Amino acid sequence: METLLEQIESGKLWQFPGGIHPPEQKSLSNQAAIGSLPLPEYLVLPLKQHIGANGQLLVNKGEHVLKGQVLTQPGTNWSLPIHAPTSGTITDIKPMPSAHPSAMPELSIVLTPDGDDTWCELETRASLDGLDNKALIDIIHHAGIAGMGGAGFPTYVKADSAKTIEYLVVNGVECEPYITADDMLMREHAKDIIRGMEVMMSILSPQYALVGIEDNKPEALAAMQQAAKHNSKILVRSIPTKYPSGGEKQLIKVLTSKEVPSGGIPADVGVLVQNVGTLFAVSEAVYEGKPLIERVVTVTGNTIHKPQNVWALLGTEVKHLVYSQGFTPVENQRVIMGGPMMGFTLPTVRIPVVKTTNCILAPDNQELAVAGQEQACIRCSACADACPQTLLPQQLQWFAKGQEYDKLEEYNLFDCIECGACSYVCPSEIPLVQYYRVAKAEIREQKLEKVKAERAKERFEARKARLEREQEERQNRHKRPARSAPAKDKAKVSEALERVKQKRPEQSAVQAAIERAKAKKAEGDTSALEPDNSAVALERAKRKEQARKYKEEKAGSDKGSAPKDAVAAAIARAKAKKAAQTADSVESQEQDPRKAAVAAAIARAKAKKSGDEPKLGSEDDPRKAAVAAAIARAKAKKAEQDPEQNSASGSDDVKTDDPRKAAVAAAIARAKAKKAAKGDEPEAAVEDDSADPRKAAVAAAIARAKAKKAAKDAEQLEEPTVDDEPEDPRKAAVAAAIARAKAKKAAKDAEQVEEPTVDDEPEDPRKAAVAAAIARAKAKKAAKDAEHVEEPTVDDEPEDPRKAAVAAAIARAKAKKAAKDAEHVEEPTVDDEPEDPRKAAVAAAIARAKAKKAAKDAEHVEEPTVDTEPEDPRKAAVAAAIARAKAKKAAKEAEQEPVVDDKTEEDVSSGSDTQTDALSPEDKRKAAIRAAVERAKAKKKAQEQEGNDLS
Template identity: 60%
Template structure:
């Protein structure tokens, strides 16, 4: 079985799927040789004319450059330089529209030719075999050579493949209609093309070199066969005329029957493909040392009077080429860059020629009418039959319109070579290729954004790692520094200890050693343990001194002397205060009266204090006697609490009494001058009388309480129920004492109001009358309260009598209670008469008569015990009345 190489040498070809057969229309442009044009007025050279990044600028505005001089140098990924097409001056470096369907601005250099067309220094390599492969690749790179078949892929990248190359394929098919640049180049420069192929043979060392040419170019086929007739490694392969058999993948399949893997490149299967224009540029770079500054361009169309192929400098305006070819524009004229299948309509004829520009087509309206309006797809499948990449153009168009980019990639959109065969056969005139180009551009942009995002993420993570590493290094550096410090301190201490051990251990040396140890501890921090011990010892000594000091003071006679001195100072101070008071009083009679009243109040308080001491002694005796009986002890405790409350109330009333005396004295002084003040003084006197009556009632209640307590003490011995009654009475007394404690503040307020009234009546007699009426109302209220207090005492007496007599005779108990009430009212009436209070009404007299009648009728029925109790109650009432009279006389 023959191998592929044997089949190729035998001239066998394979078929490709799809394809169309448009009219070639190449005859008009191949009738005359390639011609040269004069220099244009200006050249606009874009910095990017290939696939890859821009180069770095080497010139600036105003610089003079020579022909072939580099304007940029390679910089970045897949970057190739551009060169000056002729000698001249750089007039501008700015953003200019580029030769692209979008006409987006790109960085460009505007060169003004000087007309001399002076070359820079060239270094040709006639014997390139003496050069290394890398030197050859570098020369190709610096010459700025990129694919001139339309893709613009940098040639130096293809010149150093990663895999071993089996077949080197030269693409001279030039299948697109109207374009004849490669055809004319092969016809006129066949020998130069063979020399360029030799350069690539040295680089690739291929098994076979195949030159593919369509069979409608017999002159080109003949010229190349003649040029390589002695070369057994190179074979010219005529192929059938069919569009797009000039595609890279389609030509490989057509000549070798091999398929480029999806998403792969020809070098993956041991293939490399170069265009004949690229081969000629490599020849010029190696053999002549010229960079890529010009190329062959086909200028054709029915509006061109002299169509043909020209050598066009890169950067030449398209308008200049059209004018040099006899362009006769029509009303609706359009100019296409490229052929009718893969070309695009130029937005302006002022755009420049670039490295990938192989044709300028200016058709007439009859020759190439404008496409009609896009219609709906009729599902004819003609596009799928014409696709050379066996894709589904209809499905891809739907996904492109809906921007479903994932599905576009699933359906192998990037396998499309944008040949335009599908759009050529579409009866609905759908511009399918345009949809694919837009979708490809958007997908590429999306990929670039994703790559940028990934790179940004990597940079961010790398930065975080770097910061973390630096932080750890700083921490380790501090730790190492601390360790070194500790080691140095330890070494110093050790050295000091060695010196001390070698020398005499004097006190000074030992102290220095102790200081050195105290400076640093094992962990690098100060050691204050010795200082802490010293502080603790000082604190202990201070505490011991404080404990010893009081004892020494007690045993020392100085304390008595100090106390005596303090007493003398206090006495002197009191004497000075008294003298000052006397001086103040002599200056003002009122103040003297106030001072006298205060002195009398203090005297009364001291007298009451002595009485309280006596009462306390009596209470103590009672406590002693009550040790034998618990119930008596409880009664004694209740009596003691009542006396204590009375003493507290009297202590609060003493300042009030002094104030009353002062007010009375002021009133007596003021009445000398004003009769109205006398009325006020009378009102104040009546208020004081009411207060005295109230105190008399309280003293009678206290006597009654003592009697009840005594009776309770006697009665609890015989009946437990009486003990419960006594406890209830004690609780009632406690509540009453609390209520009385609140009353002094009210009395003080009343007296203050009376004083205000006395001050105000000095000016107005009507106010004096009002004040007197208020005083009388308050006197009546005091009398009523006195009656209520006596009623409460009588009720308690009733309760006590009831508790004692209910065991023998209920009627006797009722009689005793009535007698007690009559006596209590009589005592209150006598107190009121003595204090000039309002007299009792006739009802009280009637009640007394009734009580007397009851007493007369029931008296024979009373037993000895009831008589005894009545006598005790009468005695208590008489004592209270006498005490009230004494209190009034003392005031």
């Protein structure tokens, strides 16, 4: 069995399925040689005249170009350049109607020929020596050669095939009716075609070059065979005339029996197909150096007076072409670019000739019948029988009408070569090819959009990947430094944390201080002093507790002999007073009358002040009251003695100090002293009458507490008035210190007055010594109490100095008024003579004893008064006001009742005076010495006790 090669060499031909035999109509144009056309008025050169991308413009508007000059620079994607068909000027570069059924405008160069038709410099060669395949491909490429059979595929792409080409098939069939361009070209330029075939064979090195020419072109066949005699690799075959044997796949089948698979290309079966016109252009490019600037175009049809093949410059408008050949349009004239089977009717004759234009058919209405009304498919299958691709044209048309593009592809729409055989045979006159072309265009558009979308997606993904990569790189850059110096950063962080921790306690302390200040501010300014007062209050409470215990012990020890002791004490005091009077009389004889007057004045002032103090002392402690009364009496007596001495001596001070006033002052002092001594008698009487010691004790405790409070308030209020500067607490403290000093002095004076009473007991020295010790203890106690009473005045600073000053002024005024009233009331008592001094003295002693007993009983109840001191300043102020009112009332009551007391006191004093008068001068001197010694001891102990208290 012969091999395929042997069969090919033997000249065997194969048949393809389908096909038709339409009228050839070739004789119209193949009777005359290829003609030439006059230069057109202008040439329109679309940048894209082939399959693939257009090139970039190399010329500008107004630029003069030469014939054969390249106008565009080819790029990638099957791009081909275009050249100037003739010399002339670029008059415009703009979109112009394209050689397409839609005549869609494409960017075109409008060249106005200058008529000289001047060639540019051409590089010619006589052989292919020195040219390798690449050089040949470049020459083909830069010559702008594309398939001139109708598809327009770039020739250099086919020539640069990566696949092995066994057979180079040269298409000289030209099966389309009316078209005779290849026939005439082969007749006239067979050698050039064979030379171009040899160029391609040198590039592709096929086993054979098979030239297929229909048997209806015997002249062309002979010319080709004659031209190819020198090359045994070129086999020129005459094939049967059958439409569409000129199809690429059909010709391959006919010449080689190979079938190109669906969707494949001839190279897939080792076959490369080239048109004879393309090979002529390759020969011109390689040997003559001429680019593709013109081609043979068949201008035919019954409306063409001179149908003929002509050399038409690319860019020549169809109008110029047909009119150059004697075009006579008819009614409903149609001008078809291409043949009647595969060509398309031009929407306008202003369409330029391009590289793929092989025929311009201008038939009349009889020559080529106008398509009738489309009818419904009758399923006659004539179309399928005529299809050379063995497709189902009726199904494709059905899917195309329904725009079922997937179905179209499934039914191999793209295997359709658009031969038109189906349409040609369809009895329903269905323009099947038109449906296929539209469907193909839509599918190509969709695929193009899909490709664009895929490319956009690829760019997006690439960009996304790039951004992610850059982000990752940035993160890595940030991470790397962190890893490179972790210890350093950690050290910095730890240091910062340590600083923060160190600052926190300070901040917290500051914050706590701020909070405390705010709390204090909210509570008031006085609360800020509370921490300081707490210590003093605690110390005071301790001292009071000690005093209370001492009093309890003392009260327990003295419970049985209290009346006797009181009587003895009264007697002792009386004696002490007497002794003091004698001592004072002795001292007063030695003193200056002026000092006596000053002492009288001090006594008066103290007597005035005692308007409050006696009540305080009498209510606070009966013993104190007794001591104070004794002191007052002693001072009063002294004051009374001083005027007498002054008057007797006739000193000058008598002139300055009125004796009457001194007497009055002495009487006031006595009255106050008596009042202080007898102040508790009504209470004692009430106690005796009521026979309820508890109530009396409670009342006495309340009275003492009020009296204490009143005394404290009075002292606090009086102190600022000394300096008249209530705003300065320091001055108030100084005033309080002065008051304490005065109180101490008063206590000392009392000791000095009472001490002689110890010596004034001639009957029993032991009792007198005991009485003196008791008196000293009382004096110390009085001093201590005075300190206790006065201390709060330092700490209990008035909240409002102005109010305190006003209150103090009022208190002083009231005290003065009370003193004055007392003076006015006492004056008449000066002349009052006691009826029985002894009885009055005994009664006074009994009254004092009762007062002492009531005071002792009240001491048990007194403790709460310490604790019940009002801490609230307002309450304290109210209590002070009440106390002052009660003190005033008590003072008034005392002023109204001194008559009896004065009598008794006078009696006692007079009685004592009679006793002291009975003492001899030697005894008086000894008593005075002992009294001085006791005073010194009492002072020393008082100072020691004071130092302990202060500590």
